[in-house]
Amino acid sequence: MEPVKKKDIxxxxxxxxxxxxxxxxxxxxRGNQVYEWLWKKSVHSFEAMTNISLESRQQLSDNFVINHIKVDQMxxxxxxxxxxxxxLHDDLVVESVLIxxxxxxxxxxxSQVGCSLDCRFCATxxxxxMRNLNPDEIYDQVVAxxxxxxLYFGRPLSNIVFMGMGEPLMNYNNVLKAIDLITSDEGLGMSPKRITVSTSGVPKMIRKMADDGVKFKLAVSLHSAIDxxxxxxxxxxxTFTLTDLREALEYWYQKTKTRITYEYVVWDGINDTQKDVDALVNFCRFAPSKVNLIEYNPIDDGEFKQASNTAIDLYVDTLERNGIVVTVRRSRGKDIDAACGQLANKS
Known part of the structure; x- marks a missing residue:
């Protein structure tokens, strides 16, 4: 007889x-005690559950496993x-970053191993x-x-952004379950206001988030307001045009009354003209918004190059003149595999 496959507890x-x-x-x-060990204390073995009898721990071990991540390379x-x-427990690799x-x-x-979207500038x-991450695999990244x-900075984590590998809204249910655990008093107890989910723009799922009354922040990876x-x-x-995206974001704002953040990289010769800036200003007008201009981490082939400081200044001046909040985010981790997906590709 084949051994019974144990369920992930x-x-x-x-x-x-x-x-x-x-x-x-x-x-x-006893179930409450085990639940606390698994989530609030984040243990990865039944042996560590010291207030549970040896017999009960053996029953757990006979029936379940605790699949968990490990940091393979830092x-x-x-x-x-x-x-x-x-x-991950099945030997696949994803990335997480501490900034x-x-x-x-x-x-x-x-939120995913790899990505089903095909953004040409992204290493992921x-x-x-390959697959969606489970809620516990997302949770474990945050705990790590x-x-x-x-350990290194002497203070707890303060914020979480879903801007790593994958499109979070293509793994919607698991992402929401992970956030529920992260924000629960029975989990990490973090405020949802300190969590931002970044999407490339899946209109149907943005509407669903609004209907579900989520409390976290929304960011949209935009990069151009010209189709x-x-x-x-x-x-x-x-498939998901700017018109569809804007209508979904209008719906989001009507429902939530929360400001929308746009993540935006300016590339040389791609989106660095006055026409591009004006299109972005027009796109932002329907709701209070903030634009994060992000410095680009190259992914080795040289097709996409960071725009000049003159182009960045053009964006900043025009956006500010039109009453749109704008920040310039300098790239972090330039001396390591900083671009999303680079390290996982090597692994």
Missing amino acids: RALTKGQLRDFFVSRGDKPF QRSSDGTIKNAVR PTKTRTTACVS ARLKR IDNESR EIRTSIMPFNA
């Missing part, structure tokens, strides 16, 4: 854990940025989408970065 709810113990003649509160930049190659500043430490986490797009933040240009660098824009 972190796929169970607290109620299901309680039921497991009751079915074996034990007290239901790169530290001279600016303090830490990039992790995270190995420290004087006032905060931010975790950038992945070179990895086909929180531990690194405490032809955006489609040339982000081919899925031919």
Whole structure:
């Protein structure tokens, strides 16, 4: 006979854990204890659950496994940025990043192994989408970065951005479950206001987020407000057009009344003219918005080059003149594999 395949215990709810113990003649509160060990204390072995009897721990071990990530490779930049190659239980690899500043430490986490979208400037797009991450695998990335933040910077993690590998809205249910656990008092207890989910723009799912009344922040990876240009660098824009995206974002704002952030890279010869800036201003007009102009991390082939400072200044001056909040984000981790997907590609 083949051995029974053990179930990942972190796929169970607290109620299901309680039921497991009751079915074996034990007290239901044992399920509460196990749930606390799994999430609040983030243990990765049944042996570590020291307030549970040896017999109960053996029952857990006989029936379940705790699949968990491990940091396979860590790169530290001279600016303090830490990039992790995270190995999953099935040997696939994703990335997570710790970005420290004087006032905060931010975790950038992945939501998929690879990506189903095909943005031409992104290293992750070179990895086909292999699978979605489970809620516990997203959660584990945050725990690992929180531990690194405490170890290297002497303070807990303050913010989380879903800007790592994958399109979060293509793994919507698992991302929301992970955020529920991260923000729960029974998990990490972080405020949802300190979490930002960044999407390349999936209109149907942006509307669903608004209907679901999510409390976290929304960022949109835009990069051009002209359909032809955006489609040339982000081919899925031919399906999810800027008109569709804008209508979904208008719906988001009507429902949530929260400001929309646009992530925007300016490339030499691609989106660095006055026409490009004017299109962005017009796109932003329907709701309070903020534009983060992001310095580009090259992915080796040289097709995409960071625009000149003159072009960046043109964006900043025009946006500010039109009352749109704008920040310029300098690249972090330039001396390591900083571009999203680079380290995982090597792994």
